[in-house]
Amino acid sequence: MKDNSKIIIECIRTGKNNEALKYLYKDPLRKIRKFILMNSGTLDDADDVFQDAIIVLFQYVKNGKYNEEYDLDGFLFRVAKNSWIDIARKKQKVIKASFIGFDISDETDHLNDLIKDEQLNTFHFLFNKLEDNCKKILSFVVFDKKSMKEIAELMGFKDEKVAKNQHYRCKKYFTKIVSDNKEALTFLKN
Structure with missing residues (x-):
């Protein structure tokens, strides 16, 4: 301080x-x-x-x-x-959830952290709207860097083709959730 x-x-x-x-x-x-x-x-x-x-x-x-x-x-x-x-x-009113023109100095790094925390909370809020299977599949792909073959085994799918189809479906559904929430989308882009 x-x-x-x-x-x-x-x-x-x-x-x-x-x-x-x-x-x-x-x-x-x-x-x-x-x-x-x-x-x-x-x-x-x-x-x-x-x-x-x-x-x-x-x-x-x-x-x-x-x-x-x-x-x-x-x-x-x-x-x-x-x-x-x-x-x-x-x-x-339509507002921009951006910080264009707001001077952030080295002394206000905490503000940057607060903004990032809010963006992360927004992401988690939207991510939690997914079905549990989609959460698992997307987490395996994005965070754990698992292959489709590994995901098929972990999720009990017949083969990696099913895993690919499920991954595509989940990714498309999550994209729709985010795009339907315009304020969150704007905030996440900043």
Whole structure:
């Protein structure tokens, strides 16, 4: 955690809210505004979402739930981004789940990790919609690098031709699941 972040967290813990807010209204607000404006939002939307993110941060810190290993800016951005996605869905706006133009410095590597975690969670969510046999077959192919002959033996298929047909069917079905979920597809591509 950056020194500024430690000071801000300590200010929140000790009730020196104005000192904490002086920092928070500089850099994090600018980044959140930029994201929301690039994703179908207005300046008022951005300010409202930012206020909500600040409240969440204060609650986390005061309740002892804030992990000080998190980057403070990254934490606020993630909360704001998730909040904006929910709001935009409710308003039926089309948003880009991308981070084009968001400056990610070496100090915000944690934000990159959070984004990758969300992408992985999205992938797992879609993957779990598959039948168990398809999950096994695709896992054997993608993660275990098994041959069709090995898959046929593991799955109890007649021969590798059956394994190939099943693999093709499962791959096609998974592609349909992903393509039917446009937001997830966009998010996974970034």
